[in-house]
Amino acid sequence: MGTIPGRSSPGIHAFALARRAGLTSCARMSRTTTTSPRAWAAAHRCLAVLHGASTPTTSAWPAAMACPKAHLWWIGPSAMMTSPRSMIGWNGKSALPAMRDANSGPRTRGYPMPPLAPSLRTKVLARGAQALEFTTFTPPILVNTVPRAGRDACCHCGSCVGFPCPTDAKNGTQNTMIPRALATGRTTLITGAHVTVIEQDDNGHVIGARYLTDAETGPREHFARAKAVVVCAGAIETARLLLLSASSAHPDGLGNHSDQVGRHLQGHYYPAVFGLFDEDVHPSDGPGVSIATTDFTHGNDGIIGGAMIADDFVMLPTVFFHQALPPDVRRWGSDAKDFMRANFRRVAKITGPVHEIPDPGCRVRLADFTDRFDLRVARLSGQVHVETIRTAEFISHRSADWLAASGARHTWRSPIVRRLSAGQHQAGTCRMGTEPASSVTDQYGRVWGHANLFVCDGSLHPTNGAYNPVLTIMAMAARNSQAISQTI
Template sequence: MNINIHEDQTLQALIDRVIPADEYPSGWEAGVGDFIERILSTDLTVRIRFVEEGLGLLQQESRARHNDTDFANLPHEAQDKIIEDLLAGKTAIDWMISATEFIMLIIRLTIQGFYSDPDNGGNHDAISWKMINYHMGPRDAFWPTIDATPPQTISWDTISSSYEIIVVGAGAGGGVAACVLAEAGHRVLLIERGDWLTATMLRPDHLRNQRTMLGYDTPAGPPADGNPRVHSTSAGDAIVNPTDPQWSNNAMTVGGGTRVFGAQAWRFCPEDFRMATTYGIPEGSSLADWPITYEDLAPFYDRAEWEIGVSGDPSGDSIAGPRARGYPMPPLHSNTATTVLRRGAEALTQKTGPVPLLINSVARDGRGACLRCGACVGFGCPGEFKNGTHNTVIPRAIETGRCDVLISTQVERLLTDTNGVVTGVAIVTDANGYIQRRTVNAGQVVLSAGAIETARLLLNSTSTQEPNGIGNNYDQVGRNLQGHVYTGALGIFDTPIQDCYGPGPTISTNDYRHHNDGIIGGAMLANEFVPTPLNVWSTLTTSHIISLWGIAGKQGMRDLYTRLSLIQGPIQEIPNPEARVTLDPKVRDKFGMPVARLSGNIHPEDYKAADFIANKAAEWLTASGAKTVIPLSRSKSEGPSGGQHQAGTCRMGTDPATSVTDKWGRLWGHQNVHIADGSIHVTNGGVNPVLTILANAYRISDHLAIKLAAEENVIENTSKNSVNVVRE
């Protein structure tokens, strides 16, 4: 790096106009220079030359405007004028690079260095957090010492050549399936594309987490290099990497999304399984009923709640159908916002209750109770208080001695014999730049790689009998891609309402999940997770409440952070057959495998529902006393939904012509291939879907275990009868 960050007066002056000094230090004084030096020498090495050129051109711009005066020596008003002009694209000299892009990059890096966690090099002594009164952990919290050693995994060289069952993907569904099948006595290989990350590897990094896409690799996501996807719109195809929101990132590590989720554990309600019957089928949609009912899934919801561990109160999920019992743990404690929002809900005669969470509210299963830190959703839990498959069912599977866990390995395709019967999988790994491949045989294969990657795997697995991909003779694999359009409203109160006691969601309403006039479906609404300072800055600037830069932006953050409340929820999307996953004909990943191409749009009805729910959230905040309320709804930008709630690409059904699996998640035409992730969802509910993924995985793997036991019993009885015949 030719630029000497700490001696460049132009850069220092520029940073100090983005974050000027007042009662609190300026950006430079708070360590932004240290942050930029670190980030340019690690994550953003490709931007070094751009920054060097930009600083040189800024100096020339200043001298051209102000009689050869350096930018650093100009009065603040003159510096600000140059910044304003460059942001608007007005220059006095010919810039060989984009002046606006350069200034925006410095603003973004300055904001990141000032407001992100100190471990990233800036924000010395967490000074900006003190300024806005944000704290990442309770000040009196005592974090337990966690064993950072993952359970033993199998090495590439010691994998058996054959297993009874291979489970692809060690997330919510795959973890449950591996446990159920191993405990039923079967030899299982659980294959995970990512690593087994420890709590220390998932530190609360405000720049690199699953909730904040700032262009940096995240520990739980695949590296940007070598893992592209194609995002297709009417404007053309764009190659995107996992740090781009259009990639639709899903955590790839043992435990999958349960490592970094917000842990909201809602049941789908009876209407969610009967959407077409309840509302009819909108034009241009593929809305359909599930082939199962709430009553079919209820016992498995109960099992997931008690075996994985949910804290809550049934009154908070009263819209769901009948329950056999309550939750195994009481709800987490309220925070400052709860009382305020409850009063507003009462004024609207709106029913409310606590949010069910896959988080320990009391010590359970050898792990402690949540300390209520302010860094939950998108982050790993330093105390392992969140309940995921990595710290519940997968260790149980390993303890049987019948489950091998293979990490850092990608499944390229399913293998078939000459009759088109699936016989196993082809796998690949990158061992320090050396690519290795091999095949593993199995009598049964369970796919749980997430809606996008499960569809991609099936499409990439062709045979003579199924040249367009296994299970895809009716062109259904990859269609009906759904996620969740999030919508809600932002409220600003006169007094503090954000106390930073996490996880954050403490009060919710299900009044708008269904039966809203003129709306198909709806959404649950709840107060949001404790927001990081960077996310608040983004929300306030995109909502035009505070300035991107300057003293007004800094003071706006200080004034508003504790007075903000965000209420939002995920609307029930209407499936669209043209929102889909296909294989791109040209783009390949680092292993040479065709990448997923995401295309299509959300259905027009989703915009109506999003606006409706945003207005309901705004009404709630207004009734609660918010003085400024801004509805936040989905933009009209093109592209399908997806992300961490991705679903629908291998939907269950009763007809192979309109679905990919039967009601047991069994691939049509393949008795020995099952799917146990969100891709089998016909619709995705107006709530977070993880509990439904867990419950369905229990239901499907239980059924498979019973089926295999019955087959073994028949074989055993047949064998005994044959012996008897011989003896006779």
Template sequence: MTDGALLRRVIDAIAPDPRIGALAAGAHRYVAERLDRDPAAGEVRAGLDTLAGDAAQADLAARLADVEDTPWFRHLCRWVAEGLYADPGQGGNRGGMVWDALGYRHGLPEGPDGPPWRTPPPAQRPPADEGWDAVVVGAGAGGIVAATEMAERGFRVLLVEKGRHLSYRDSGRRDHLRNHRNAVYGTNTGPPAERDRRVAADGDGAAALVRPHEAGYADNAPCVGAGTFLYGGLAWRFHPDDFRMASRYGVPEGSSLADWPVDYDTLEPWYGRIEQAVGIAGPRGALPHEPYRSTDLPLPPVPRYRSARVLDAGAAALGIETFTPPLAVNTRRRDGRAACIECGSCVGFPCPVDAKNGTQNTLLPKALATGNLTLCTETTAERVETDDTGRVTGVRLAWLDDGALHRRTVASGIVVLCAGAIETARLLLLSASSREPDGLGNGTDLVGRNLQGHTYPLAFGRFEEDVATSRGPGPSIATTAWVHGNPGIIGGAMLADDFVMPPVMFWDTALPDDLPRWGAPPHRFMAECYRKVAHLRGPVQEIPTPVCRVTLEHAYRDHLGRPVARLQGVVHPETQRTAAFVCERAKDWLRAAGAGDVWGSPQAPRLSAHQHQAGTCRFGTDPQSSVADPYGRVWDHENLFVADGSLHPTNGAFNPVLTIMALALRTADHIARRFDGGMRVRDA
């Protein structure tokens, strides 16, 4: 049994905070809970037992220095930090006293837990029906846009979502250790950790079975609204050259860099319609990277705080243009929903006052109001059914009720896949038939290939004065100076100040690499510098490669008995070179703004699909080099469409959600024009 007195002495040595102290903040109680239930508890207990003979030693710190590189001690140091800096509901950080000392504002006008409880709607199952004009798989950024447009055009639409219909109160609220920004022990949307897993393989082929919150899984928020329920809402139009990367830069060896079959002019009116429908806040007029725009953004920009003013002065010194970035956030009351209250927990969390504009709270209510749309939740699309000619006839659905498995095939004139780049590709592969034994649309072995995301270099700068605030959302200054036109570099990235980092995420992400993770120095850094550090980051334009891909792993099955997704590959070397370049530009900007110390680095090479997954069903003009046509129709399938990030040949130097929505709207408009009630092709 672990010696309680020794444990307290070790915890006190790990975090002798100059203002608070781990023991005063209750971190020891949090650690005790971890020792009762964490998988690493046995290892930590055994490590502590090795110190038992030294319990009377006056200088315990010297003994700890001997074990500081051991896994058990690193686990213990991490738990102590969680007990100090995570939300008080975890068992440490008594009464939020550590947050108060750091200056992290965590209260809300409605109180610490947000608005009153609203009972979430029960799971909605597919009704028995003779058939649908359209079945849309996935109620996220693309799926709700496509379903809404078709419903408003008179189509009878079944919208299928494998996740739940969540609200703020039933989605973990503000658990700082279980969210999509910092998923240490889980996420706030699902899927269940023991039910849905994937296989992640590195560049050398070594593979591991991973749970949804673990590195390598690439979770995409399975719930109504998907990522738009939790995102920070950066809502960018792509740069015109983002659509013609191969034409501008050539095709690097080992890559599959390609142009899009559409350009900025094609998407411009669809961008405008989505900005108005969803509600985007930002400056009036075209942003510097936009050649023109036909409509202004409907909401004024978010406010700027001290960090933005400091960074603006640094940008002026460098001669680069800055502006307030566009965000899908209510900066004033709109459509019966509140304006942003500037809380410090935005990205990765649902909004406590429903001021973030996702597809689930802007478009879905309008679709449901038509009477033409039926939403079906906690239901999985198992496979797309086709007849002998390859025409899609419907979708087989499955769900669990009280542990019992149910299945039903629903007939449909049109099927639109919007499950995200991983699950859309997986569903096509799972829908193999005698006519297409390798999966629907996969005659050229392209389904699942060219999986992308965004590599995110991140740079920090420490200033003498306070520059950070816990008032959200966070991003309030950006530049597109390094998106293109960088000598010797393919593409680039926009750079912006980032969302507010809650203290435990700051501990994980923002501490300088040369700072130890135990003893007084790191906790003194937290106390003195949490408000004095500014950070910049941006999504690097990735160079796609066919070896980054989704396949089926038959050795493991999900709860429905289907092979799980296997993700493999590592980003192209040119992506890493661009990331290193962008990271240095971010550091230059921080230095010019007056930062005394700067640090940060590009991410280590890996498959980056956990951020903005895209590319696995790229669209184009040639069936030999693409999966879908310029409207997202899968080649050789008259009535099967894709309307999510899977279509992207490249993923832009920006957050891609607005582009996903614009493409989905364009595809749904095309379907409505081409098909009569979804059941037959209109006469030419």
């Protein structure tokens, strides 16, 4: 918090509606709530209803902070990629022009923090990469490797995925962007607010959002009038909300004039390969990914796309038991226990996010079932393209090669089958584009046909590419929020 300017500054207000009730300490300390959003919106000049925006939303907060007059946050095109890194706290090997390697894009500045120290696993896998002449790097991750912004460094506890961080070293919106957005004095945050519909006037023009909060007597409905609405609910819920916001002017849902909302749903297909070593490789030593190669992201003969491959992710014992046991070991009884006891620390995993072929048949629609608010839930359908499967096969072979060259005496892999991959890294359901006939928004996330309705999250990705998506989502949020604030 010490580095966060706490002043109000002139500009346009953002009004943020976050579904989750809980925020961690930083944001909770400084959050602003109001019991009468309608009165608040009327009294202030309200830029946007930012839908979403609780832990761990990625996209909403750059939008909340961007403003043409902001002293705190100004992103020019050249600074676009570096600003989110230093605002949020990224670590990595500094790739200044003189130090550039094959795995890093051009940058004008280094990372704000040094990379993670290598683990036993990193050293073992570096050995194999060297033998195969793979170029490797330490992937930048959103974790404090040194004390920063009043929070401790990572203590390598290994509970990164799915658990709170004991040292608050994990950088999420709750301890980075949200406090900064609130500190500008131009953001009002309502937590525990579930947006149910984007409201329109009789002509189908967007005028705000309706949302529910829990009251002792049951859900209480509110309306927030806004000059513009930015939807950042993630690729599944954003599509669902646009579809739920059908009106007489837009009977198939907002932005759905070309039947594109909800289509091209994608995630990342991760073909995991495991290797059993004679030495300790510590699969539970956090935060996880420590060595990667981008040698197979593009230009692979005979297949489309590729993937960054890495020692991705940290595995707690229970996750290991679920995912990593070799196929010939029974999942019950003494076999499984003996394998765990003898080998939990001696198995390493290599995997990577396969660049998927977008498919309009993979989609989010409204189901016939409803949630506790009596709103139709999202129904997901489709399966990955056959070419994605071929790429996954190719990547799994490169991963197995890497493990074997590193000294694994036995390797095995998770089954590669056609299925929907949207269990993680959901994207694509409101793709941006240049033509209203084949996309939902323009290149800045403005929904075609709506001057004041924007999407600003993973839904915009025409493809997720061959990398984890967050940095792209953040960079686009930074770029688009500048465009939004300049045109509203």
